[in-house]
Amino acid sequence: MKAPYFSILIDAFNYGHYLEEAVESALAQDFPSDEREILVVDDGSTDGTAARLRKFGNAIRYLYKSNGGQASAFNYGFANARGEVVALLDADDVWLPHKLSRIYDTFRQSPAAGMTYHRLYWWDGANATQADRYFIPVSGRVPESRSVLLQYPMASTSCLAFRRGVVEKLLPVPETLRSQADAFLTALIIFIAPIIAVEDYLGKYRLHATNLFQNTAAKPSPAQIEHRMTMRASLLAEVQEWLLRNGHDLRSADLRAYMAQWKKAQAQDGFALRAPGRWKYFRHLLGYPWTYSEIMTPRHRVYSYMKACAALFLGYHHLHLFDDARRKRKEWMASSSEKNLVAIPAKAKAAAATKS
DSSP states (O other): OOOOSEEEEEEESSOHHHHHHHHHHHHTOSSOGGGEEEEEEEESOOSSHHHHHGGGGGGSEEEEEOOOOHHHHHHHHHHHOOSSEEEEOOTTOEEOTTHHHHHHHHHHHOTTOOEEEEEEEEEOSSSOEEOOTTOOOOOBOGGGOHHHHHHOOOOOGGGOEEEHHHHGGGOSOOTTOSSOHHHHHHHHHTTTSOEEEEEEEEEEEEOOTTSTTSSSSSOOOHHHHHHHHHHHHHHHHHHHHHHHHTTOOTTSHHHHHHHHHHHHHHHHHHHHHSOOOHHHHHHHHHHHHHHTTTTOOHHHHHHHHHHHHHHHHHOGGGTHHHHHHHHHHHHHHHHHHHHHHHHHHHHHHHHHHHHO
């Protein structure tokens, strides 16, 4: 049997109430159906996931395994994938219909690329979507430039697609990572091959109560935060171990700067569980201009120092007031600019009428 170009890998654990929409979005792709396969790895679900998927019949490959976490599910899925490119889709997200066609074109135009990633709308599960405020497009051989390395973002699972022959060099993903397995792959693939950022919106990231640290009404529980912190620590250890094992010098300035980003993310997660004192948070925020000094504009650097100082007066729980004021100021300035653009032609017309 001819192998498809794409293997769509969906790992699922007790997300049956969302999973059907994810599968339907994969089936609705405008890419030829004989050039794609859909693998659903059920990581020991107990919510009737298998029954929900029966209606799809042979349109999907359903793979059941005992519960082992995200890394375990990824490893099982990659081992069964036949496609040249493996595209990841979270069980609670959806793709837009032209996603695979766009990614196919990208890989064809960049035969050396090992990974692509793209923008995702933030989605409430109904009709409302928001623009992704954190997308940073980084392409090429990332480690060749420290400034590019510092901009390299942490991308969401559903925007990732890997050339299988490249990502296999990172497999199996350490199964200590019950979550953060996608972060392990994205953190390290840049040391193996170039990557390509696609600036199009090609999917929707669902916001709901179990999305940690998202803008939802529900706050993560202490247990969820503890789990995330534990996985962050495991991720950091596994990434460093892989780099050392493959001949990278962790003492180099570039890698020290790269790893500092992950350490700061871990510290920020911890603050959600145990709010830091004002001096501790001040020192944490003061570290950002040092970590990112090479890529910060003078204006951004000033803002970072101002935010650190504001933390001394407002504290962790009220620092959002500083960001809210900044956002409102930007919105006011944007609104004023739009009004000026409308007013200028009107004034010109009035002046012309006066002359005539």
